[in-house]
Amino acid sequence: MGDELQLDNSKDLLARYYEGRRMESPAGGFLMVLGVRPDDGGGATLLLECSASSLRYELQVPKATRTERKKVRLHLDEDRDPACPRHGPTHGLTRAGRDLVCSACGISYGKV
Numbered sequence: 001m002g003d004e005l006q007l008d009n010s011k012d013l014l015a016r017y018y019e020g021r022r023m024e025s026p027a028g029g030f031l032m033v034l035g036v037r038p039d040d041g042g043g044a045t046l047l048l049e050c051s052a053s054s055l056r057y058e059l060q061v062p063k064a065t066r067t068e069r070k071k072v073r074l075h076l077d078e079d080r081d082p083a084c085p086r087h088g089p090t091h092g093l094t095r096a097g098r099d100l101v102c103s104a105c106g107i108s109y110g111k112v
Contacts, residue, residue, distance in 0.1 A: 036106035044106030
């Protein structure tokens with residue numbers, strides 16, 4: 001924490017992460033996810049490590065949009081188990097206190 005580098009192509013990397021695809025590292029090799037840290041503002045930070053150089057990077061995950069939260073609320077209103085709007089049906093949301101959170105991206109998408 002503190003020595004991590006920021007990544008320039010964050011939108012492309014986030015899209016690849018949500019799809020479960022390999023993320024290319026700027027130093028060669030690929031990026032491995034070490035962990036996810038929720039932020040106070042509703043977003044999260046992914047901690048990544050390069051497989052070739054062992055350099056560590058941080059990737060900011062934006063907080064849930066109004067549309068994403070609405071989609072989760074609709075699933076709850078229909079008595080269906082909500083999935084992460086970004087990762088798809090393979091990643092269900094889990095309850096963390098009163099929040100519904102995706103364990104893969106660390107984002108809270110609603111309250112129960």
